[in-house]
Amino acid sequence: MNKTLEYDCCIVGSGAGAGPVAFELAKAGHKVLVLEKGKWYKEKDFRKDEQLYRHSIFRSKIADERHLLEEPDGDEWSSDTTSQFWGGNIVGGASNFMSGYFHRLKPEDFHLVSTFGKIKGANTVDWPISYDDLEPYYAKVENIVGVSGKVVKHPFLEPRSTDDYPFPPTAEHPIASWFDNTCNQMGLNPLPMARGILSQPFNGRKSCEYSGYCGSYGCASGAKASSRAALLDQAVATGNCEILTESKVYRLTSDNKGNVTSADYFDKGNQSIKVRAKIFVVACYSIESARLLLSSPGEKHKEGLGNNHNQVGKNLHCCAGGTGHGIFQFDQFSQEQVEQLKTRGPFFNRALQDWYFINDKKAFDKPVKGGTIDFVFDPPSPTADANDQKWQGDNLLWGTPLKQKIKSHFTQSKDFKFEVFCDWLTNDNCHVSLAPNEKDKWGSPVAKVKVGFHPHDLKVASYIVKKGKEVMKSLGAKTVTGNAFTSPTSNLIAGGLRFGNDPKTSALDSDCRVHGTDNCFVTDGSFMPNGGSVTPTFTIYANSFRVADKIINQLGK
Amino acid sequence: MLKASNTINSNGSLAKKGSTKAKFVGALSSGLNRRAFLRQSSAAILIAGIAACKPDIKMPTTAEPNQPTPKTGLTDRFSFDSHQQASIKAVQIQLFPEDGDGPSANDINGLDYLEWALTDLDNQEDGDGDFIQKGVGWLDSLSEQTKGSQFIKLSLEQQNEVLQKISQSSAGENWLSLLIYYLLEALLLDPIYGGNPDQIGWQWLQHQPGFPRPNDQTNYRVFQ
Numbered sequence: 001m002n003k004t005l006e007y008d009c010c011i012v013g014s015g016a017g018a019g020p021v022a023f024e025l026a027k028a029g030h031k032v033l034v035l036e037k038g039k040w041y042k043e044k045d046f047r048k049d050e051q052l053y054r055h056s057i058f059r060s061k062i063a064d065e066r067h068l069l070e071e072p073d074g075d076e077w078s079s080d081t082t083s084q085f086w087g088g089n090i091v092g093g094a095s096n097f098m099s100g101y102f103h104r105l106k107p108e109d110f111h112l113v114s115t116f117g118k119i120k121g122a123n124t125v126d127w128p129i130s131y132d133d134l135e136p137y138y139a140k141v142e143n144i145v146g147v148s149g150k151v152v153k154h155p156f157l158e159p160r161s162t163d164d165y166p167f168p169p170t171a172e173h174p175i176a177s178w179f180d181n182t183c184n185q186m187g188l189n190p191l192p193m194a195r196g197i198l199s200q201p202f203n204g205r206k207s208c209e210y211s212g213y214c215g216s217y218g219c220a221s222g223a224k225a226s227s228r229a230a231l232l233d234q235a236v237a238t239g240n241c242e243i244l245t246e247s248k249v250y251r252l253t254s255d256n257k258g259n260v261t262s263a264d265y266f267d268k269g270n271q272s273i274k275v276r277a278k279i280f281v282v283a284c285y286s287i288e289s290a291r292l293l294l295s296s297p298g299e300k301h302k303e304g305l306g307n308n309h310n311q312v313g314k315n316l317h318c319c320a321g322g323t324g325h326g327i328f329q330f331d332q333f334s335q336e337q338v339e340q341l342k343t344r345g346p347f348f349n350r351a352l353q354d355w356y357f358i359n360d361k362k363a364f365d366k367p368v369k370g371g372t373i374d375f376v377f378d379p380p381s382p383t384a385d386a387n388d389q390k391w392q393g394d395n396l397l398w399g400t401p402l403k404q405k406i407k408s409h410f411t412q413s414k415d416f417k418f419e420v421f422c423d424w425l426t427n428d429n430c431h432v433s434l435a436p437n438e439k440d441k442w443g444s445p446v447a448k449v450k451v452g453f454h455p456h457d458l459k460v461a462s463y464i465v466k467k468g469k470e471v472m473k474s475l476g477a478k479t480v481t482g483n484a485f486t487s488p489t490s491n492l493i494a495g496g497l498r499f500g501n502d503p504k505t506s507a508l509d510s511d512c513r514v515h516g517t518d519n520c521f522v523t524d525g526s527f528m529p530n531g532g533s534v535t536p537t538f539t540i541y542a543n544s545f546r547v548a549d550k551i552i553n554q555l556g557k
Numbered sequence: 558m559l560k561a562s563n564t565i566n567s568n569g570s571l572a573k574k575g576s577t578k579a580k581f582v583g584a585l586s587s588g589l590n591r592r593a594f595l596r597q598s599s600a601a602i603l604i605a606g607i608a609a610c611k612p613d614i615k616m617p618t619t620a621e622p623n624q625p626t627p628k629t630g631l632t633d634r635f636s637f638d639s640h641q642q643a644s645i646k647a648v649q650i651q652l653f654p655e656d657g658d659g660p661s662a663n664d665i666n667g668l669d670y671l672e673w674a675l676t677d678l679d680n681q682e683d684g685d686g687d688f689i690q691k692g693v694g695w696l697d698s699l700s701e702q703t704k705g706s707q708f709i710k711l712s713l714e715q716q717n718e719v720l721q722k723i724s725q726s727s728a729g730e731n732w733l734s735l736l737i738y739y740l741l742e743a744l745l746l747d748p749i750y751g752g753n754p755d756q757i758g759w760q761w762l763q764h765q766p767g768f769p770r771p772n773d774q775t776n777y778r779v780f781q
Contacts, residue, residue, distance in 0.1 A: 044775065045775060047769055047772075047775050047776065048766065048767025048768060048769065048770060049747060049767075049771040049776065050746065051750070051771070051776070052771075052780070055677070055679055055777050055781060056679075057777055057780045084560075098558075099558045211768045212765065212767060213767030213768075215558045216558065217767065220768075220769050319559065323559055342763075344765045376558065378558070379558070380764075380767065382745040382762070382764050383741050383742050383744075383746060386741040386762075387737070387738055390734065390737050390741075396730050396734055396737075398652040398653075398737060399651060399653075399654055400654060400656045402652070402653070403654075403658065403659050404658070406741075406762065407659060407762060410762035411762060411763050419558065421559070489559055489560055491558075491559075492559065492560075
């Protein structure tokens with residue numbers, strides 16, 4: 001027999017889009033239920049163990065659920081199933097496994113069309129809100145989830161309502177000062193990077209322990225500002241927020257006015273359960289949120305919830321850009337410098353935004369939006385690193401030559417990395433729909449993700465990757481590689497349910513309410529018309545706090 | 558961090574030479590997926606996360622993977638027979654020799670680790686144990702054909718010649734590559750998993766492990 005549960009607010013998903021709503025509503029005294037399809041792991045579970053990540057312990061298995069991915073393949077489209085888009089399917093979602101590079105968007109990101117004009121073949125639109133509308137919420141995120149950093153005056157600094165970050169910067173690797181000197185000599189503006197990582201204990205969370213195993217590894221100290229550690233634990237502590245795990249929402253039902261009446265989920269035993277609530281919030285990652293709406297037709301939503309204008313799933317965007325590496329050979333440096341390079345634990349924490357806007361007539365006939373370069377370390381993965389060494393050109397290497405190559409890689413050089421973040425222009429070939437013939441283990445159609453890119457992205461990314469390589473070379477790297485890419489990033493996907501004032505060109509209104517409903521909101525990265533040229537998590541958090549205020553206002557009526 | 562996927566489509570542009578299947582799941586994996594693409598060409602390394610480039614192209618004759626067995630503990634072992642054990646051990650010492658610099662395959666418990674790793678559910682689904690067993694038979698056939706005797710009865714020099722020979726084929730190269738993959742896990746994974754005794758691999762490579770490290774109660778097999 002089916003059970004029914006009742007709450008003020010039911011939230012689907014528990015990641016960065018969900019945490020702020022749960023936190024704010026629970027603190028305001030509203031009864032909140034969070035439905036998470038994964039399990040609830042805690043700090044003690046996040047051991048620094050490559051095996052945890054290699055065996056998808058914290059992510060959905062491809063046998064259970066997957067995506068159907070279509071990518072450009074010459075003039076054709078490839079079509080294959082993949083599990084690569086599962087970023088973290090546990091309480092706190094992918095925010096457990098973020099690096100926490102917390103850049104704000106810039107005012108211009110909210111008005112790209114007005115600022116730079118239209119680009120043929122791109123669906124870019126101005127946002128229905130401005131930077132000023134979001135600024136107070138960036139400040140709120142810094143204070144509540146905990147952002148560590150240092151504001152320095154530079155030509156690209158966003159307007160701020162506060163002078164500085166609430167926490168001092170996390171500890172820095174010696175390479176950071178090399179970087180500052182080099183960039184200053186090159187006439188660039190080296191920026192300390194703010195991090196969603198605590199440099200000091202806060203709210204029962206410990207500060208960073210600098211194990212050097214950050215990024216893709218879960219955080220064992222609670223310093224990383226995951227939705228789980230920074231928000232949900234506190235929401236639950238109010239007594240007003242309940243989190244149900246292994247609860248997979250497969251449908252939202254709606255009434256004859258178009259409003260959502262229930263979220264239906266399968267529990268661990270595959271029993272279908274209905275949750276009734278005044279407000280529903282969907283925040284289960286861009287692709288999956290669009291999929292849930294498409295899977296939820298109703299009397300007023302024949303083609304899926306909010307899809308009367310065929311906007312649900314449209315204008316998905318990945319993160320365009322590229323990566324590069326600089327290999328520093330120890331035999332080219334003094335003993336003291338080598339010791340500095342070998343330091344493990346503190347962060348690189350530097351970024352360049354000198355090309356966030358590009359005004360270079362030699363490369364582009366008019367000013368264009370560019371991007372950010374973050375200088376980082378990859379999370380250590382020694383067995384993968386060693387395994388990479390076994391190929392010499394086309395041949396497999398073994399025996400003493402293999403041992404020597406591995407030894408040299410580990411003990412005679414250090415690899416620093418840069419990552420370039422650019423806008424992935426929204427276009428008619430990048431969207432989510434329901435796969436016709438592929439179902440998940442609960443019997444629901446999986447999402448089909450088509451990821452066409454705009455050639456402009458590659459041009460911008462290549463331009464900035466080249467700059468990153470120049471900096472690496474000047475820093476003293478002997479070998480410098482770098483590539484712009486057009487493949488989708490498997491994380492950092494947003495859009496698909498962009499917000500706007502016109503239901504014909506957007507899926508959500510400016511409050512992130514699903515068009516055609518009064519009581520259903522989407523608070524993950526789906527709302528973003530464009531991603532900004534930075535990682536979106538900080539902005540997702542900020543927007544979710546903004547929408548939480550709208551919801552509290554609505555519940556109070 | 559950026560987890561860029563690498564485009565390997567049906568044209569297999571980045572796939573290994575001679576491969577018969579370009580495995581998309583692996584090809585597009587993020588840095589965390591163990592079924593990562595076969596090899597990263599130096600021109601196209603976009604990710605260097607925790608992927609470990611495990612070769613997943615098997616001999617054409619590979620049978621269906623073994624049925625996954627129930628939950629395994631840290632003490633389980635895959636069952637090779639004694640001849641297979643001796644042969645694999647002999648191959649492992651060729652792949653990771655005692656050469657005076659760094660631990661050998663024996664020093665890192667290469668065979669013990671392999672027998673344990675092959676009880677892993679994912680590795681079983683990949684059919685690795687079956688593939689490795691079949692490879693031993695194949696190795697012996699080639700040894701007898703070209704050198705007149707089983708692999709383990711050959712001199713070290715002759716063994717190396719046989720290995721060079723099998724590496725010329727795509728399947729043979731994948732077999733060796735898979736054995737190397739497990740040896741490097743034995744070299745560098747946490748000692749809790751049976752390799753890297755007394756952190757001998759970490760010490761040789763001056764690798765500083767993260768903390769907290771996995772332990773008996775909290776390791777990936779417990780969660781699996």
